[in-house]
Amino acid sequence: MKRILIVKVTSLGDIVETLPVVSDLRRAFPSAKIDWAADAAFADIIRWNPGVDRVLSAPLRKFKKARNWNDLKEIGASISELRAEKYDAIVDIHGVYKSAIIAFIARGKRRFGYLNQDLGERGAAFAYNARFGPRPHTDAWRGMRVSVAEALGYTFDETPDYNVRLPALAYSLDIPRDKRIAMLFHATSADVKKWPKEHWGEVGRWLVARGYTIALPWGTERERGEAQAIAAIVPGAIVLPKVTVEECAHWIQASELVVGTDTGLVHLAHAMQRRTVMLFAATSREHFGIDAPGRSVSxxxxxxxxxxxQVLAAIESATNGAPQAVSGSAETGAMLR
Known part of the structure; x- marks a missing residue:
């Protein structure tokens, strides 16, 4: 196996959780070249993994929103770059039309995709001349690793290796290095995933009483207002300025604890081996959750x-360095307070 193409186009959390596939492939095929095709919005995160030789990116989301001619030209150029190499294996672990089109355009001997019943969009099946086995009975993240390993004939280490290496910034972010930072990722793209402001306030005050300084990131003006509302009821809380994903990653790296909803940046915190608690309200914890005993809890x-x-008990579990039962009882809440 000399050259392999991974196709996983979006979104942030999915891109992060695909990184262990790179480490698996690198162990199985040490001399292989590993390329990755993705939306330009997430290309930098893939580049943080030194196991990826080449990131092929196009502004697909940006073009869909703005229909800009320059973006269309970039997409055209990315197609030429994609077809410049011939792959021994193309593995589409996204399974929708846009990923299937990329897999089909790429030059390769075998183009692997999911079975029809496992595809995100059934019409994507046109692109493949080989299929993964039936989706294994496991979470989505391990399932991707199993699918690729079975297709290409190797085994993998059960402990995922995200291999995230943040580039140094050329400027200071003014992160308070003398404080124990806990980041609360309250913002989410879907309102159904949100957690009440009062709950965030209670968790924030509980953490402050244990010596943490609370940092509140945000992405939109609405989220900034929500962060300010939480900060108003949490003593000493810091509402961050608007930061890029890379700057946010450096804040995560400087933090002792990250608590947040099921969003991409919380998956990134888990990948960066921060102590992490992920809150689920509208998606499946079993399918999309994170788990590393004594460090990450869903x-x-x-x-x-x-x-x-329940969230306070999960924080206790993640910060004590040893797995504990996560209970939602009133007795547990009283004990933790």
Whole structure:
């Protein structure tokens, strides 16, 4: 196996959780060249993994929103770059039209995709001349690793290796290095994933009482207002200025703890081996959760958002360095307070 192409186009959390596939391939085929095709919005995160030789990116999301001629030209140039190499294996672990088109355009002997029943969009099946096996009965993230390993005939280490190496910044972010920072990722793209402001305030005050300084990131003006509302009820909380994903990653790196909703930046915190608690309200914890005993904990579930005692218990589990039961009982909440 001399050259392999990974196709995973979006989104932030999915891109982050695909990084262990690179490490798996690198161990199985040490001399292979590994390329990755993705949306330009997420290309830098892929470049943080030194196991990727070439990132092929195009501004697909940007063009869809703005229909800009320059973006269209960039997409055309990326197609030429994509077809400049011939691959021994193309693995589309996204399974929708846009990823299938990329897989089809790329030059390769075998183009692997999911079975029809496992595709995100059934019409994507046109692109493949080889298929992964049936989706394994496991979470989405391990499932990608199993699919690629079975298709290309190797085994992998169960402990995922994200291999995230942040580039140094040429300027200072003014991060308070003398404080124990806990980042609360309250913002999310979907309102159904949100957790009440009062709950964030209660968690923030509980953390402040234990010596943490709370940092509140945001992305939109609405989210900034929400961050300010939480800061108003959490003593000493810092509302961050608007930061890029790379700048946010440096804040994560400087933090002792990250608590947040099921969003890409919280997945990034887990990948960066920060102590992390992920809250679920509208998506499946079993399918999309994070888990590293004594370090990363998922709590809540689709249609069953966690209460404050559950989140406090999860924080205890993540920060004590040893796995503990996560309980939602009133008794547990009283104990943790």
């Amino acid at each position: 709590v809540g579930d689709h249609g069953a958002p966690p209460d404050v005692p």
